[in-house]
Amino acid sequence: MITLTTDFGLKGPYVGEMKVAMLRVNPDARIVDVTHAVTRHSIIEGSFVMEQVVKYSPPGTVHVGVIDPGVGTERRAVIIEGDQWLVVPDNGLATLPLKHVNPRRAWAIDFERIRRFTGWRISSTFHGRDVFGPAGALIERGVSPEEFAEEIPLDSLIRLDVEPKKEGEAWLLKVIYIDDFGNVILNLENYGRPKAVELQDFGLSIPYLDAYGYVKPGELLALPGSHDYLEIAVNQGSAAEMLGLKVGDKVRVKLL
Structure with a gap:
């Protein structure tokens, strides 16, 4: 199962593009739309939403989150493996769900290598369709992150300051x-x-x-x-x- 949490909204083709891109690399993917109405660019809100879904999801679930105001910059696109998977921009979005997945390993996605699986150009402004969605679909299909990503230290992940x-x-x-x-x-x-x-x-x-x-x-x-x-x-x-x-x-x- 793959869950999707984004700030894309429902106007326009964005959600549909992302989902068909995922199905193209994994036709058997089971996709659950959590919400596409996270307040635009609100990383902390998206992190909260993802946390709630993670708490009730079975082991092995792949959670794709795209609240990504830094899209196209040098920020990393990361995969986190634990009891469940997180596929997110490295901007703090993983902060709250990380508490519940028992994280063990992390990777930074290599855009050129994932492009070999998708076959299309990676846009600098739509990594949900071109990077995060396909990465989540490949993981659910059983493809190892090592096929399209480089391992990184868990403690290098960006975290939000949400401690009381x-x-x-x-x-x-x-x-x-x-x-x-x-x-x-x-x-x-x-x-x-x-x-x-x-x-x-x-x-x-x-x-x-x-x-x-x-x-x-x-x-x-x-x-x-x-x-x-x-x-x-x-x-x-x-x-x-x-x-x-x-x-x-x-x-x-x-x-x-």
């Missing part, structure tokens, strides 16, 4: 995802079970509960959410809009 920072009794956190409901997901896991959460930048203390419906419509709450990260939400409303937050923003919180 402790500041006295508070945490300095980062917004790593906002879903279509406006729920704000912060980069704090394994934080116990507080009774309330103080949003220090807003002068607010909100209850920590298990479900949205435990507060009145329009009221703020904090909750564990469905992805094991601290989540700020509004019952039947948008916490992102109410608080004016976007992905990448920093938020100081204190667990009460």
